[in-house]
Amino acid sequence: MDSEMVFWLSFYGVFFVASSAIGALKGRLIAGLLLGYVLGPVGLVIILLSKDKRMLVCPHCSQKTHRHSYYCQHCERKVYGCLQS
Numbered sequence: 001m002d003s004e005m006v007f008w009l010s011f012y013g014v015f016f017v018a019s020s021a022i023g024a025l026k027g028r029l030i031a032g033l034l035l036g037y038v039l040g041p042v043g044l045v046i047i048l049l050s051k052d053k054r055m056l057v058c059p060h061c062s063q064k065t066h067r068h069s070y071y072c073q074h075c076e077r078k079v080y081g082c083l084q085s
């Protein structure tokens, strides 16, 4: 294995790990893994720009709130059962 190959492997390895981590944080682990693996740096950008699946829009104030929350973090009205995925 020459040094250039090691460089490119670690270069893509960094993007693969980073996009997987971001995918996991956004509830999209598989998408993050695949994007990082197939597209490298481009995949990392795509997963960074992708919609966060954990956050849903509150029907009362239209702000994003966590899908498992019982009350909206912004308007503090009950959102349990009102959030659609």
Ligand SMILES: [Zn+2]
Pocket (backbone or CB within 6 Å): 058, 059, 060, 061, 062, 063, 072, 073, 074, 075, 076, 077
């Ligand atoms: Zn709200």
